[in-house]
Amino acid sequence: MRQDQPAAHDLVGTVREYLEGLAGKLDDEHRFDLRVATHLLGIVERELRDRPDFEDDECAALRDLTGAKEGEDAIDALCRALRAGALDNRWDEALAAVNRTVELKMKVVRPAALAPADKGEKNR
Secondary structure, three states: OOOOOOOHHHHHHHHHHHHHHOHHHOOHHHHHHHHHHHHHHHHHHHHHHHHHHHHHHHHHHHHHHHOOOOOOOHHHHHHHHHHHOOOHHHHHHHHHHHHHHHHHHHHHHOHHHOOHHHOOOOOO
């Protein structure tokens, strides 16, 4: 049921922004601790906002590559296929799927570390 409230990622983002505003009022040690906390809140914010879509994209690509069934862990299916040599003749496709998986994870954990074309979102 849809609630008439802010989404969880918006609430986390509001707290993160508030804490970022406190940085100038803290000594160096506490400012560092605050930066760690706001970085982690940024991860949680992106995880809540983006991860379901990323998981759908990741799973669909890996299922297409490995033939994994709906509900089967796509990463496990990829590992089994690689170990069995089932993707030896499709190495470029396998590498592209792994790269896409890593890219999606980086968009959640540290988006600023991606290539310049993907740096539209501020690293939080």
